[in-house]
Amino acid sequence: MNGAESLVHTLVKSGLKTCFANPGTSEMHFVAALDRIPGLRCVLGLQENIVTGMADGYWRMSGRPAATLLHCGPGLANGLANLHNARRARSGIVNIVGDQATYHRPYDAQLTADTEGWARPVSAWVRTATDSRRVGQDAAVAVQAARTAPGGIATLILPADTAWNEGGEPAEALPVPAIQPPDPHAVRGAARLLREKRNVLILLGGPALRAEAQALAHRIATATGARVLAEMSNARVERGRGRLQLERVPYPVDAAVEALKDVEHLILVNSKAPVGFFAYPGKPSLHYPEGATVHPLTRYEEDCIAGLRALAEELGAPEVAVPDPGPRPEVARGAPTPEGLARTLAAVMPEGAIITDESVSFGRGFYPHTHAAPPHDWLQITGGAIGCGMPLATGAAIGAGGDRRVINLQADGSGMYTLQALWTQAREKLPVTTIILSNRKYQILIGEYQNVGANPGPTAMSMLDLGNPDLDWLQLAQGMGVEAARATTLEQCGDLLAQSCASNAPFLIELMI
Amino acid sequence: MNGAESLVHTLVKSGLKTCFANPGTSEMHFVAALDRIPGLRCVLGLQENIVTGMADGYWRMSGRPAATLLHCGPGLANGLANLHNARRARSGIVNIVGDQATYHRPYDAQLTADTEGWARPVSAWVRTATDSRRVGQDAAVAVQAARTAPGGIATLILPADTAWNEGGEPAEALPVPAIQPPDPHAVRGAARLLREKRNVLILLGGPALRAEAQALAHRIATATGARVLAEMSNARVERGRGRLQLERVPYPVDAAVEALKDVEHLILVNSKAPVGFFAYPGKPSLHYPEGATVHPLTRYEEDCIAGLRALAEELGAPEVAVPDPGPRPEVARGAPTPEGLARTLAAVMPEGAIITDESVSFGRGFYPHTHAAPPHDWLQITGGAIGCGMPLATGAAIGAGGDRRVINLQADGSGMYTLQALWTQAREKLPVTTIILSNRKYQILIGEYQNVGANPGPTAMSMLDLGNPDLDWLQLAQGMGVEAARATTLEQCGDLLAQSCASNAPFLIELMI
Incomplete structure (x- = not known):
């Protein structure tokens, strides 16, 4: 048995089911091992950030x-931005x-690069294998590291x-250390x-945004x-009817300071x-x-459900419905208005929908209008590295x-970063509806x-405007095998969204905003 | 004057003319300075690897x-793969x-990352500015570093x-150290x-592949x-009538060993x-x-023209025509066959054409059939990080x-890495013809x-095959404002190529191979 085969066997023994891949020459023995040894579903992405x-x-x-399968330093480099987002989401991944x-x-040789150097800033654990006889052990430790609470790369x-x-x-498989x-x-x-x-604020993040923790916090x-609030950017929030009507710390500095001033x-x-996403003069x-005093109840590696339950019991807090x-x-x-789109979404989304949210400037106010939607999950871009939405939606559908229908709220400028994910949605026949918020500019930057x-002049607008030529998202989606239609009104958008939710296929709506 | 303004003034004083950009919030003062201070043409790319x-x-x-304008660590990370290629090409760039x-x-904060750590492996020079009063000096040193022979990042x-x-x-502007x-x-x-x-082989690389050096080597x-050969992957070779009929060291191991065995x-x-691009068992x-003995005549930082001339004189070698x-x-x-496409290219390309070559497996034999083309430049992917062709073609047209008409020979799998470059070609109205070599698979990897x-089974093919669904390059190009047509024969390809060379606009040909 070669090292690659021992690697695949170990990943399967360690409980992995899926490998997202973009292989190259140096991975051919690994690809051959994946071909021969059943147990891992392999999903191709057409660029590594996908x-x-x-x-x-997922x-x-x-x-x-x-698992991800990446090709040499530059292949890893292409995927670093979404690994950065994953690190901020505290997601477990085995690269x-x-x-x-x-x-x-x-x-x-030409493709030789500092692979370890590029990996380190996003990784909780990095190792370069040195011997085929120990690759199995290396892989078992890698999976253990990825699974150790809260999750790591x-x-x-x-x-x-x-x-x-x-x-x-x-x-x-190595034992996963029990959550602390x-x-x-x-x-x-x-x-x-x-x-x-x-004037005590309970700020929830990570797994404290699942329904059980929300109920305890309430x-x-x-x-x-x-008061109870969610952090500004969250990996996954359980929302909708039966869950707490949580608001988030606002993104704009002034709004955040106002919200937290007491x-x-x-x-x-x-x-x-x-803290601020950016500093401003x-x-x-x-x-x-x-x-204000800052008091951690539970840290990332600790069990927040147990912590909240212990706190509720310590306080003798009675049970109460949300x-x-x-x-x-x-x-x-x-x-289309932000509020109108949020209400349309709440009206149409099926129970159990997964919302991935890279709506950037347009979507900041979506939360209040979707509390009365059926129960759903809401996934945000966590690290601010744009180009997250489409791949996140694709992986969430598989995971x-x-x-479960995934609805990806996608700013157009950010969407162009990783549009290749649409092809994977088509190949894997995934139930993902992408709503492109098409304003044909980097609107957030014009505001900034x-x-x-000052107002931007021609040179600045040449870097902030996405028109000239206009992107035609219908052609882009269809060119990758995803059906698409354009909506200029919210009722059109609602109809298209409802139709897409009734099918099993991916669909894209270009909503002109 | 703020630091950003001093930066723009310094870049202009140092002779820079162009800034390729994808800005974000933290660069708004730089964008505003670019807006107010004339001298730099700003060209937007829709993802940083573009x-x-x-x-x-360029x-x-x-x-x-x-100059490039990039946004924080993840924005830099998105552009690392093509910086890796640029490093291998020994190109000068000021990020x-x-x-x-x-x-x-x-x-x-969420977007904070190890920006320096990611920059170092591709950069000859890295500095983090610490004080607005010294940003001008920092920028002058950066330009000097980029310009120091042979060129650096x-x-x-x-x-x-x-x-x-x-x-x-x-x-x-700081003086650029004279070439050694x-x-x-x-x-x-x-x-x-x-x-x-x-049995002496003279191996030419870098600037030794310009016409003057070729003539001296001949x-x-x-x-x-x-014998005289070119390296396998070259940043820029001056080719065609009046230039030396140079061949390259072959890519496949067996062919390279055979070519160099004597x-x-x-x-x-x-x-x-x-050395091998990769090792094989x-x-x-x-x-x-x-x-074999290895004798460097000139190193990267030395003047190869002067070296070759001194050598010719030392030998008393008479003048001779190529x-x-x-x-x-x-x-x-x-x-379409590789030879047929190469001959068609040689037949149709206008004098002064620039060929960018990311044809990967299909294009390895293009050289012998294009020696009799009019004088042209040939630019290759130098670092093996795929996704180079389309951005390279775009920047070459501007540079x-x-x-001058740019003809980009583009493998489809690699093209999908950076297809967003087509939009910049449309916006800037650049004379670039892209020929997509559409075989709907990672053909090089199937060979590997x-x-x-063994032959790949279904799981392996799920990672090597780009069909299911087929990519429609006409829709992808048109979706970004680039006219496109499909060719299934070489005469159709030749006609479309000739038509596109007669216009000033970008064009894409999907050649079904």
Whole structure:
């Protein structure tokens, strides 16, 4: 058995089911092993940022790491932006990066690059295999690293000779370290704050945004008068009827500072105290008052459900139902507005829908209008590296098992970064509806430019405007095998969305905004 | 004057004319400065690997570094693959990478990443600006680094506050260190070898592939009986009638070893002794005989023209004309073959054409059939990171002044990596004809798979096949504003190519192979 075969056997033994791939020459023995050894579904992405973004979406919906198959340093480099987003989402991923044979590396052939150097900034764990006889063990440790709470990126670099040499030995799955229990001192400290202080904010992040944790947080808040908010950007929020009507910390500095101005005590539940996405001249980096105390209830590697439950019990907080969100909105009519699109979405989305949200500037206000939608999941771009939405939607569809409709709210400028994901949606026949928010400009940047103090002139607009020529998203989608239609009104958008949800195929709506 | 303004003034003073850009929030002050201060043409790319690939093509045709404008670590990461290719081409580029404000970086906001860490492996020079008052000086040093022979990548990271703070001072251009003269010992040693030994190969790379150097190498070879070859992958070769009928070291290991088996002495002229692109089991890493002596005539930082001239004079080699390549081929007919396409290209290309070649497996034999074409330039993918062709063609068109036809020979799988470049071709109205070699598979990898010893099964083919669904390149091109047509025969391809060369607009031909 060669090293590549021991690798595939080990990944299968370790519970992996899926490999997102864009292979090259140095990975041919791995590809051959995948061909011979059943157990891993292989999904091709036409560029590596599609591959890594799919692995992120897959983890967020399945809780299981996927393998990626990438080609040498530059192939990894192409996928770094979505690995950056995945790192910020704390997603577990096992990257397998093929590379030059160990003895060939010193010759510095054209494709030789600093693969480890590029991997390190996004990886919780990096190793370059050195011997085919230990590749199985290397892979088992990689999967363990990816699965260790809260989830992390493990990158195993596989020089070609460690794949093709004989002597490979499949390794058994290593135990995943149990998630750490909450710190009792932190629980008692939080309880004391909540009993004794006013203006306490409970900030939820990561797994604290699943329904069970939300209900516990609501129980605590109801008993104590504390507020509950979600972080600004979240890997996955369980939302809709039966879930808490959570709001997020706003993105714009002024709005965030206003929203948090009364906070005196901040209890963090797998979250981080809010800071600006960027700094701006004369504006604060911290979005909460400088004098506020910050109290972590549970850290990323700790069990937030147990922490919240212990806190609720410590407080003697009674059980309480989450509030009813009122009637489900109806499809809006006329020219697209953010509120109208959000209401249309709430009106049409099926129960169990997965919303992936790279709507950027247009979508900041979608939350309040979708609380009364059926239960659904909402996945955001977590690291700010645009080009996340389409691959995330694709991977989420696969990670959720293929029978839940994914609706990807996609800004056009960001969508152009990774449009190749549409082809994978067509090939894998995935139930993904992409709504392109087509304003033909980098609208967020025009706003930022105006904040600098002027309206953009012709040179600036040459870098901020996506017209001239206009992108035709129908042709782009159809060119990759995805059916598409254009909508100029919300009722058209609602009709197309409803039609697409009734099918199993991918579909794209270019919504002219 | 703020730091960003001092930066733009300094870039202009240092002779830069062009900025390839994909900006974000942290670069708004730089964008505003570009808007206010004339002198830099700003060209938008819809993803950063387009931006960096354009800068590479621009340098190769103009010999002048362009600036790139990239957004934070992930924006740089998106452009690393084509920076890797540019590094291997030894192209000069000045990357300006906006980043978090210096005082905001410790807060580790979502988009914060290890920008320097990602930049280092591709950069000859990296600096993070720390003070708006010194940004001008930083920029002048960056341009100097990019221009120092043979050319290099300089990356200046610009924290947002160093752009917006006042006190900026434009810096004068720094002198570019003169290219180093050849080492007289190396010249005399090469002359001795050529006089006394047989089976000497002169291997040309980099600027030694321009016409003047070729003519000198031919003069030396004619006088001494040495062979002359080009390296396998070259940034720019001046070819066609009046230039030397150079062949390249072949890509496949067996062919390369066969071509070099009689070499006893290797004289390197801005080149590197040939090694395998990849290692293969049981095949050598070195493609020349182990016992051969390797003698560098000129190194990358040295003047190869002066070196070759000194060598010709040392040898007393008489002036000699380069051989006539015979009659110009005619357009081939019928089903596309590599030879037929090469002959069609030679028949139709206008004088002064620029060929960018990412034809991968289909195009390896194009050289012999295009010697009798009119004088033209041939640009290859130099680092093996696919997705180079379309951005390279776009930047080459701009770097050549906009009046020379660029013909991009583009494998379909690689083309999908950076198809967004077509939009920039349409926006800038560039004379680029893209010929997509549409075989709907990663053909090179199917060959490599078969070399591993088997035919690919269904799982392997799911990662090697680009059909299901077929890509429709006409719709993809038209969706980005580029006219396109399909050809199934060489005469159709020849007609479409001729038509496109008669216009000033971009055009795409999907050639079904």
